[in-house]
Amino acid sequence: MLELDGLAIRQGEFRLQADLTIAAGALVAVMGPSGGGKSTLLGAIAGFVGHQGAIRWQGSRIDALPPAARPLSILFQDNNLLPHLSVFDNVALGIDPRLRLSDTQRSGVMQALDRVGLAGLEQRLPAQLSGGQIGRAGLARVLLRARPMILLDEPFAALGPALKKAMLDLVAEIAAEHAATVLMITHDPADARHLCPQTLVVAEGRASPPADTETLLASPPPALAAYLGYR
Amino acid sequence: MPCVVILLALNIGALTAVVARAEGWAAFRAADWAALRFTLVQAVLSALISVALAIPVARALARRRFPGRGALIVLMGAPFILPTLVAVSGILAIFGRQGLANQGLALLGVQGFTIYGLQGVLLAHVFFNLPLATRLILQGWARVPGEHLRLAAALGFDGRAMWRHVEWPMLRQVIPGALAVVFLICLTSFAVALTLGGGPRATTLELAIFQAFRFDFDLGRAALLALVQAALGIGALLLLARLTLPIGAISGLDRPAPAPGGGLPRLTDALAIVLAAAFLLLPLSMVVWRGAPHLPSLPEPVWQAALQSLRVAGLSVMLLALMTAALALAAVYATRAGRAFEALGMSALTASPMVIGTGLFIVAFPLIDPARLALPVTALVNAAMALPFALRAVLPALRRAEADHARLSAALGLGFGAHLRLVLWPRVRPAFGFGLGLGAALSMGDLGVIVLFAQTGGETLPMQLHRLMGAYRTADAAGAALLLLALALAAFVLVERLVGGRKGLHAGT
Numbered sequence: 255m256l257e258l259d260g261l262a263i264r265q266g267e268f269r270l271q272a273d274l275t276i277a278a279g280a281l282v283a284v285m286g287p288s289g290g291g292k293s294t295l296l297g298a299i300a301g302f303v304g305h306q307g308a309i310r311w312q313g314s315r316i317d318a319l320p321p322a323a324r325p326l327s328i329l330f331q332d333n334n335l336l337p338h339l340s341v342f343d344n345v346a347l348g349i350d351p352r353l354r355l356s357d358t359q360r361s362g363v364m365q366a367l368d369r370v371g372l373a374g375l376e377q378r379l380p381a382q383l384s385g386g387q388i389g390r391a392g393l394a395r396v397l398l399r400a401r402p403m404i405l406l407d408e409p410f411a412a413l414g415p416a417l418k419k420a421m422l423d424l425v426a427e428i429a430a431e432h433a434a435t436v437l438m439i440t441h442d443p444a445d446a447r448h449l450c451p452q453t454l455v456v457a458e459g460r461a462s463p464p465a466d467t468e469t470l471l472a473s474p475p476p477a478l479a480a481y482l483g484y485r
Numbered sequence: 486m487p488c489v490v491i492l493l494a495l496n497i498g499a500l501t502a503v504v505a506r507a508e509g510w511a512a513f514r515a516a517d518w519a520a521l522r523f524t525l526v527q528a529v530l531s532a533l534i535s536v537a538l539a540i541p542v543a544r545a546l547a548r549r550r551f552p553g554r555g556a557l558i559v560l561m562g563a564p565f566i567l568p569t570l571v572a573v574s575g576i577l578a579i580f581g582r583q584g585l586a587n588q589g590l591a592l593l594g595v596q597g598f599t600i601y602g603l604q605g606v607l608l609a610h611v612f613f614n615l616p617l618a619t620r621l622i623l624q625g626w627a628r629v630p631g632e633h634l635r636l637a638a639a640l641g642f643d644g645r646a647m648w649r650h651v652e653w654p655m656l657r658q659v660i661p662g663a664l665a666v667v668f669l670i671c672l673t674s675f676a677v678a679l680t681l682g683g684g685p686r687a688t689t690l691e692l693a694i695f696q697a698f699r700f701d702f703d704l705g706r707a708a709l710l711a712l713v714q715a716a717l718g719i720g721a722l723l724l725l726a727r728l729t730l731p732i733g734a735i736s737g738l739d740r741p742a743p744a745p746g747g748g749l750p751r752l753t754d755a756l757a758i759v760l761a762a763a764f765l766l767l768p769l770s771m772v773v774w775r776g777a778p779h780l781p782s783l784p785e786p787v788w789q790a791a792l793q794s795l796r797v798a799g800l801s802v803m804l805l806a807l808m809t810a811a812l813a814l815a816a817v818y819a820t821r822a823g824r825a826f827e828a829l830g831m832s833a834l835t836a837s838p839m840v841i842g843t844g845l846f847i848v849a850f851p852l853i854d855p856a857r858l859a860l861p862v863t864a865l866v867n868a869a870m871a872l873p874f875a876l877r878a879v880l881p882a883l884r885r886a887e888a889d890h891a892r893l894s895a896a897l898g899l900g901f902g903a904h905l906r907l908v909l910w911p912r913v914r915p916a917f918g919f920g921l922g923l924g925a926a927l928s929m930g931d932l933g934v935i936v937l938f939a940q941t942g943g944e945t946l947p948m949q950l951h952r953l954m955g956a957y958r959t960a961d962a963a964g965a966a967l968l969l970l971a972l973a974l975a976a977f978v979l980v981e982r983l984v985g986g987r988k989g990l991h992a993g994t
């Protein structure tokens with residue numbers, strides 16, 4: 255279980271409060287207006303944004319840990335791969351930043367690449383990949399790291415609908431494998447419906463506890479309704 | 486386009502004159518080979534040392550936040566408008582025979598060292614180019630995507646993994662350009678070699694040209710040396726043309742880069758920052774400290790020279806304004822030849838100032854007393870030297886303004902004059918002011934082509950300062966150095982304010 259206990263973020267004029275829990279293994283969409291603080295919330299959980307209050311995972315505090323020691327993997331909107339490293343090396347960074355891999359670890363990387371459908375492309379550079387393949391490479395690293403939480407900061411926002419749906423299916427598969435908890439920022443109600451039974455709304459300086467996605471989208475609170483363009 | 490004609494005439498005309506007047510290879514003596522070798526060696530070493538030292542400084546500035554950081558980054562731009570001789574005065578005050586360093590060594594009973602020779606030339610070149618290299622490398626750090634820094638934190642990179650996967654790949658792209666820029670700048674070193682080098686072992690080609698002129702009045706040999714210098718410059722430029730030479734602007738530095746914890750990185754970063762700041766600030770403080778008492782008692786000729794420098798700088802800024810405006814507009818509007826105009830402006834002085842000076846002297850000498858040309862020729866050469874920097878400031882701003890607003894102007898039916906006045910000028914004005922300010926300071930502090938033309942009575946302030954230093958009139962030299970520093974800074978600030986207008990007036994849309 256992930257607990258945000260009295261979490262408070264201040265950045266200049268910006269304020270964000272969160273008091274909520276997310277069950278282990280839950281798939282949660284994070285929705286809300288632009289500039290509302292969705293990325294900031296994920297940044298705080300991942301260890302990039304300073305805050306007050308406690309963040310707990312399975313009962314123990316993780317907010318004093320450096321980002322790499324937290325029980326999570328995060329994918330950003332862009333630049334998840336280093337441009338000068340091959341796909342193989344980019345994924346292998348998830349095991350050892352110095353890239354000194356044992357044979358077992360090497361075959362682990364190859365298996366992960368195989369699972370996301372990148373077999374045979376391991377020597378390519380990121381610039382030689384399509385947008386969908388870049389997303390898959392990022393997911394291969396997430397798969398390999400096998401951390402109990404996966405944070406997705408819109409890594410698939412630039413993909414077309416069909417490709418994005420394929421990526422979300424891959425996320426669901428990877429999450430199911432380790433019963434991982436997923437927090438996924440999205441602008442698209444269809445994404446939320448497709449992958450996430452639960453949705454939490456970040457708006458007006460507050461992150462509300464996760465609620466059933468269908469119910470929430472059927473009768474959204476005013477801030478979300480305005481954002482979605484409902485009347 | 487008269488400017489284009491002037492620039493081409495300046496380059497081609499001078500070169501033709503030089504070729505026509507040059508003596509055969511037989512006249513190329515052993516001393517001249519030594520000058521060629523020294524020119525190359527000092528330029529290579531200056532580039533290597535400046536860039537190697539700039540890496541830890543840029544890294545420390547990129548990943549630490551401390552009070553005075555912004556001021557230090559601004560200071561890194563200052564050597565650009567600092568007159569060479571002022572810097573040399575400051576460096577001599579620290580490292581010269583009577584300098585602080587040697588006095589300290591004497592107190593300890595240790596044998597002192599001499600600054601004159603290769604070591605002095607390198608020291609001065611590093612003083613000027615370490616800040617430039619630091620700014621260029623800092624830009625590389627600023628271009629590392631924030632996600633990569635977060636990714637490194639999320640994956641637990643240690644110092645070595647950080648270096649291998651993030652820092653070195655970035656540096657590998659930035660360093661060749663930085664090396665090339667410093668190398669090209671040092672290739673035409675004159676004033677530094679004149680004051681800190683000299684002698685058969687530490688003479689650059691530019692200095693050898695001047696000596697052939699001044700001491701032997703051997704125009705044929707001067708022309709031959711100028712030819713070699715021109716070939717060297719053009720050769721280096723062609724060789725390095727494949728590299729995109731970086732530009733010296735600073736942007737986007739305030740995205741925080743997570744600083745590594747731990748005592749050792751913190752210590753090395755602190756050391757890099759403190760040493761770099763001291764290396765830049767101590768000589769300048771010495772110029773102010775030693776010059777201030779002698780400022781009121783400066784002799785009449787120094788004030789005369791200051792007046793002459795103001796005239797040169799004034800004329801030079803006017804010429805620079807014309808050239809910059811004409812070439813920038815031509816580069817943006819001439820659809821076919823635009824690139825050619827830009828290239829012409831960016832490499833305005835393919836031949837070095839001394840080469841141009843020699844050529845012009847050869848052309849003018851039979852016709853007119855060269856001393857009467859000192860002022861316009863110096864102003865013109867200074868303007869051509871500053872042109873690439875002014876264009877680098879103005880062109881991007883002009884392109885952006887045109888891209889943002891050209892359709893609006895067309896839709897509103899604004900004529901070209903109105904478009905220029907209402908749309909482009911307000912957007913370009915700050916950059917224009919900055920470019921002209923650079924040109925004013927550069928011209929104010931330049932000690933170059935003027936020494937070929939001017940005779941007693943027509944000296945500029947840098948030239949007068951050089952005489953005072955050479956005559957060991959220490960007190961007057963200290964005062965004149967401070968005066969020159971003040972005038973160069975004032976020229977930059979004044980022109981930038983006057984032409985550039987108040988900052989932020991036209992910010993936003």
